Amino acid sequence: MGTIAARTAEFRRLHEAGCFVMPNPWDVGSARLLAGMGFAALATTSAGFAWTTGKPDNTLTLDEALAHLQLVAAATHAPLNADFQNGYALDPGDLVENVTRACGTGIAGLSIEDYSGDPAAPLLEFDFAVERIRAARAAIDDSGTGVVLTARTEGFVWDQPDLDEAIRRLVAFAEAGADCLYVPRITSHHDVAAVVSAVAPKPVNLLVNKPFITAAQAAELGVRRISTGGVLARTAWKAFLAAAGELARDGTVSGFVDLPDVDALLSAP
Template identity: 60%
Template sequence: MPMTTAEKRATFDRLHESGCFVLPNPFDVGSARALQHLGFKALASTSAGFAWSIGKADNHVTLDEVCAHLAALCAAVDLPVNADFEGGFAHAPEQVAANVTQAVKTGIAGLSIEDSTGDKAKPLYERGLAVERIRAARSAIDADKSGVVLTGRCEGFLVGQTDLAMVIDRLQAYAAAGADCLYAPGIRSKEQIEAVVKAVQPKPVNVLLGWPGFSVAEAAELGVRRISVGGSLARSAWGGFMRAATEIAEKGTFTELGNGYSGAELNKMFR
């Protein structure tokens, strides 16, 4: 029997209790089903990967587009799905809460809210407002009694504000405001990861690993509970596509097409 939404959410919550698990990021229904086929325990959407799949740049999709995408992912797989919900698609805490309420109705098991503004002059929300936005998301989830896992994200390292003390201070504040899991995408060194894990414990920490050089086992040793890859799987897929298409366009040859995945195996997987 397929898992109900409540069962997916309970499963996702339990995954955060101990150990370390990978939360890979599909960009459409097909990639989600492929990841389920490979045995992953949960999935997470990717704002960038989804945007590229519909011909848009990252952070240029609408709330309705994202919610439709999340609903499609949740319906397509028998796994918990965590939503990359960007900045909540609003500035004001009350509108963040309203949008989180809409997202929860798609069937997601988790959701993240980040503190980046999209404004190059002031790339992060003022600390107090950022905390209120997390608190608003928490209130919306609690009001729905959904049990959705809330992740608080500090984007400092992605916007050039790499003061680890500042990032940790924000993560601790987000935890106090109700975030169940903490996430600082862009931290890369073992020392940075260890510092974040220690600072927010016993709350679980998500780490972004989208490059070679780190293993699941090494992350687990540092106390990381959750690993995601962001848009990296989507970029890998686009890498193969662009290499093959560029060869055809520029050289008139088809060598790269020989590196494609077996059509027979794809049909077998999706049958």
Template identity: 55%
Template sequence: MTQARRTAEKRDEFARLHTSGCFVMPNPWDVGTARCLEDMGFKAIASTSSGHAHANGLPDGAQTLPAVLAHLATLSAAVGIPLNADFENGFAEDIQQMQENIVQCVAAGVSGLSIEDAPQHGAAGLYDFEQAVDRIKAARAAIDQTGERVLLTARTEGFVKDAPDIQETVRRLKAFADAGADCLYAPGIQSQEHIQAVIQAAGGRAVNFLNGNALGFTAEDLAQLGIRRISVGGSLARAAMDSFLRVARDIAENGRFDGFDGLITNAELDRRFAGKA
């Protein structure tokens, strides 16, 4: 099977996953973690801007476009399941440049990508309403220009950008749906009431829920509420980094190596990845 055919099939499958039911789309940060998640039976994965940035010694949002595109191409080629790209704000303030970047993202082999309504590099606040809507319209047009079946997720970042206003969140999501988004996403919402408000605002389109903290929701709970897609953001990467830091700190401060007790062995990992090269 050609790479183009394989990519097309993954894109078709990703679109199908959004038509009914609920699926979990965890977020790896490198090839090894991506392949582990595929082997566990997950039907799709998504990149994590924070997980990949932290693995490269950078704060979230500080990665360059070339680095991100290379990462996406590597992840997509490494697995046989769809990859959704955390594409932040499209890596451009200028809309035309954002569109050009989206075309490059599609060319990296992704099956979907998300666009946020907030600037990069830790800038405060959101784009104003009209600008945010125009950017989603432009993102839709850029994807359509490629002729590829790539799913567009529109994100509104108020609840993670210190502007937790559910009415404004709903307003934006409704407008993003009208602008051509296939999936709606409001990271940071936590209550059942807010989840239901977002699902209603989506007007039948798929809704992604970020379940990256100990919120108490199971996948079944969220499916019953009407969530179509569940992601975990950078939480798996943070779990790995947390374990690394705790064990390394105990060595540095106490000269103790107890944190290595019970670890998976090199032989087990070799068996897991045998034949993947």
């Protein structure tokens, strides 16, 4: 998988059968370590990356995101899926331009969501959301890269957990050309099975950001791809904040732990 084209072809192959785990590194170092563990593919996390820059999630610019994608895609031979949020644009024409630029960074896939940017009315109007997926599909096709397009609907993320509406959107996104479908934050086996059934035979990505399911159980339900979102970054930040907080508060370091030889891990071929 030395070339970008080969990695993209491999990423497409992974979506054809079975179930694979695609964890989310937040920088080049974490990407290389995860790839060294043997994961078949990786995905970026907008939140995890934003925190490394000292910013909250959803505040990075398009240029910052594209530069990050290029760095992480070049860091390993593993196919990389981009958390491309809402495409850093609402207008379908602008979305086409941004997706085209993303396809030139070396990624093997990207996701486009239907978040409006307004927490008070978080979901874009249905027909407009579908039009945007159709625009992203056209941009990828015109790029000739074969990048895998994932369409995601954000109702469960923004406290609008309407499974019927989520499925309605995913079915329409699939018809508009999405290769993979995704409802982040569904957490019941029933909901997972319902989504898989509704969009079949298209593959489904499942976010596992808390212990509600195992990889084996997800595979039994027909999930094709498992991602972790920002949870690995959150786990790292939790340990950092706990240890630093103890030092600041008490002047003690009981939270400090022995680590593996990270230098050796990063030096491995």
